[in-house]
Amino acid sequence: MxxxxxxxxxxxxxxxxxxxxxxxxxxxxxxxxxxxxxxxxxxxxxxxxxxxxxxxxxxxxxxxxxxxxHPRERRRVCQACNELIEGPFEQCWNCGANMPGL
The missing domain is CATH 3.30.70 (Alpha-Beta Plaits)
Structure with missing residues (x-):
């Protein structure tokens, strides 16, 4: 041990x-x-x-x-509305489009 x-x-x-x-x-x-x-x-x-x-x-x-x-930082840009999405969200908070997986 x-x-x-x-x-x-x-x-x-x-x-x-x-x-x-x-x-x-x-x-x-x-x-x-x-x-x-x-x-x-x-x-x-x-x-x-x-x-x-x-x-x-x-x-x-x-x-x-x-x-x-040291978790990976999740930053993506919504392909539908170009909103910056930070965190583990599966949908864009601005337009509701589904975010592609990492």
Whole structure:
């Protein structure tokens, strides 16, 4: 078992571990409730951590984590009305035309 990263909070750690598990990389969250003793130990030592079970999947886990932390920016121009569409929208908010997939 190997530590992949620390997360800023339990919710983010859980999302990252779930995404890794769905990708076939067995992951777990450690230090789930260590934030309760943050005043007795240094705060950075009480953050939740994401661990992976198979050391051989470390590079794949790091690559997926990087994608999760740095999502692609989605900017497209509607072909019907030339409106700039930012984000995951499937339709142009201005004219309602369907946006082509990425």
């Amino acid at each position: 190997r530590k992949l990263t620390q997360a800023p909070n339990l919710a983010i750690a859980t999302v990252w571990a779930d995404c890794l598990n769905r990708a076939g990389i067995e992951a777990s969250v450690q230090r789930l409730y260590a934030s309760g003793i943050a005043g007795e130990i240094p705060p950075d030592q009480s953050l939740p951590e994401v661990w992976i079970a198979d050391d051989g999947q470390l590079d794949a886990a790091r690559a997926l984590l990087h994608e999760l932390q």
